[in-house]
Amino acid sequence: MxxxxxxxxxxxxxxxxxxxxxxxxxxxxxxxxxxxxxxxVQRDPPPVPTVLLETQSGARLDLTELRGRWVLVDFVYTRCLTWCLALGGEFAQLQDQLAAPLADGRLVLLSISFDPVHDTPAELAAYRQRFRGRDHGWIVARPTSTDGLQQLLRTFGVTVVPDRMGGYVHNAAIQVVDPQGRLVLILDAGNPQAVAQTMRGKLP
Incomplete structure (x- = not known):
């Protein structure tokens, strides 16, 4: 027993x-x-919150204005010397690899700064220029409010921790928002060819 x-x-x-x-x-x-x-995210795509951004040109952009297009999103800060440099280079490559859907408006690249106090429109423009990014299809922007920034970080699952040296430690990925304004896919950074191939399969 x-x-x-x-x-x-x-x-x-x-x-x-x-x-x-x-x-x-x-x-x-x-x-x-x-x-x-x-x-x-793939099972239950969360809606992207309605957040107002300021772009590299100083223009205001409501995220709802991007509905109807596919959007590739990354999160950066312009003083970053690691992941953000890699992501900027990848977005510049994607401008070439996905030139047609970017040119006709079916796709948008969107880099969002999580350091809006430092990243003024001039800094955002300089960041894109650093990678010879062209005007068409690539927007670099910052949230106009702290609440908006926090909503975006929560929705996209971005963790940002000050590194005590004036910078940040953060995770990095390329995130896919569908034309209905939902986060539907998270792709690894570091392979723009794979990102381009994935998007070609989704674009009409």
Whole structure:
């Protein structure tokens, strides 16, 4: 009997542990919070909040104005010497690889600064110029309010932590917003060719 009770208890613990692991890993599909976030976005795409931005030209842009187009979004700050440099270079490459849908307005590239106090329109314009980015199809902008910035960071799952040296530590990805204004896909940074191929499959 003691052996039987031990076996039953062990079986119950294994079953419970497996259930917990299944829930914690999203049915064994996700072993990191980032992977879980990407799966959640694909299952239930969140709407992008209505936020007012100021662009590199000083113009005001309501994110709802981009409805009807696909939008590739990244989050940067112009003083960054790591991820943001890589992302800027990738967006410049995407201007070439996706030139046709950018030119006819089916697609927009949008870089959003999470350092709006420092990143004035002049700094935003200089950031894009650093990569020889052209006017058509690539907008660099900053939120006009702290609340708007926080809404965007929450929706897009961007974590920003001051590094105590005047900069920030942050995660990086290229995020896809569909013409209905929903975040539908999160793509890895570092492979603009794969991003371009994914978008060619989605664009009409």
């Amino acid at each position: 003691p052996i039987l009770r031990t076996l039953l208890a062990s079986t119950l613990l294994l079953a419970l542990g497996g259930a917990v692991l299944t829930v914690a890993t999203d049915g064994f599909q996700a072993f990191t919070s980032e992977t879980a976030r990407r799966l959640a």
